[in-house]
Amino acid sequence: MKPVHFVVTAIALLVLPLLGYGVWTALSQRQQVAGGSAVDSQARIEIENLNQQILGLQEQLVALSNQIDSLGIDQAALPEDVPSSAENPAADTQSAIPRDGENRIAGDYATVVLIANRRNVNKGQTVGSSAFLEGFLGRPRKVLTDDCEGMDNPKLQAMLVVDTVGPVKVQMLRPAVESLTRVFEKVRAVDQDLYDRINTSGSLCVRRIRGTTDLTSTHSFGLAIDLNIDGHLDGFADGRTQLGLTILADFFHEEGWVWGAGFSREDSMHFEVSRATLEAWRAAGKI
Template sequence: MRYGPAIIIAVALLLAPGLWFGLSHFLSEEDYQGSAVDSAARIELEGLRQQLDDLRLQLEDLRNEVARMPAGGQSFGANPDAEAEYLRQNAPNTIIDAYAEVVLIANRTEVNRGLEVASPAYLAEKLGLPREDASDSCQPMTNEALRQRLVLTQVGPIQVNMLQPAVDSLRVVFDNILRADPDLYARINTSGSLCVRAIRGTQNRFSTHSYGLAVDLNIDGHLDTFTDGRTQLGLTILADFFHAEGWVWGAGFSREDSMHFEVSRRQLDEWLAQGLL
């Protein structure tokens, strides 16, 4: 079936010159202006002339389409990856524009399926405070042991400033997304990672962002609306990839924050046990 369009195009291109010559002769100015042609016939002939012009444009489009096809038509032999890449770039994709659409979060309180956050008290116990005082604004990290483990780097489609184990884990997440859905991968954007500050509405309770263990993501640069119970469709897909690597999705928080992804307590414990932190 993949050769059908190419065959139709080829036949159309073969027939086009003869069809063009025949209709052009039939619709020549001489015939158009002949005394035997009445007004109704002239209207009909003018309609045919317009159809002929439309046909010429369509044939030109078909000719251009043929020129864009790989050598030998759409046969990719034993290279399915090349065929998939060609179809991804050229075939219609009805979902690609839906990634940024806002949808309701189904079973919002169940999305993390057994994963729990590392509370501010637990983070402070295991890692120490990122700095002595917390404010509502981002400030530098002064905890030297943590600061030495911070890495500012490009990870997949975004740049982050996070602790090394989190960077390594995030790289796995993005690699899996790229293999499974390159269109979604290309539209991932970030709203920030490291930010040493207090949790909204608290004093001296540092957020997970303060430790370089969280990242905020969005699709196409459109920020999620905080606490509205809705999110971008693309983020609901990303959440499964993050869950598989031990990250908690903020959509399940009591105050929904679906652009937020953070390392779970279970994953943090594994890194501590391995001596990575």
């Protein structure tokens, strides 16, 4: 077997235990939370850390192959044995993961990571377009600009509330506030450390979508909120997010919200009520 091929096989063998362990962790550490399930925060962080290790191994493979090609090394002279330090990384990984007691991974919530399979994070949920929202609820303001302004639609104004919801203060429509309250209650029940570090970058903001002439932002309807960890704003459209937001996304998805990480222009701080949830609220007379 050529050494380069051997390296490919060896790294694949290293990756498989990490993948297997990640799946085992996700399945074994799910918890039932106040009427619904959500992935345990520690399990999610472990999985994300494993994903980063896998990406690192793949990058090392590419770099090694490029070095061999560029240096013209005689492949027949390369060693045939895998270095002993890489024989069983899965065992070291498992021994390093905390199992109980103090939450030793609480400091990782603000860590920025790649968003895995981001175009499928909202599977089963549909975004309410600007046209749908205006037809469903009415236009929140007659004239829109790029600046945040107030509503002048009396029907929507009557449903608008300002309240402290969990760790943040919001200005949103009443059923959205009630839904957000349920999300944060579940987060606190599962992970008080994460709950304490949730911050907001804003909720109601009546304006047009940036870069358009007259499309209404979801924030204009009081149906969206931007969140972050520890007050650190997440980078826009870079395909990355904070680990804590990946955990929160599970709770929001379960409640019928859409995560902005799945948008064409990734916006992972953004969470908004889905179209199906709005229609359910209308059927229940809530909106």
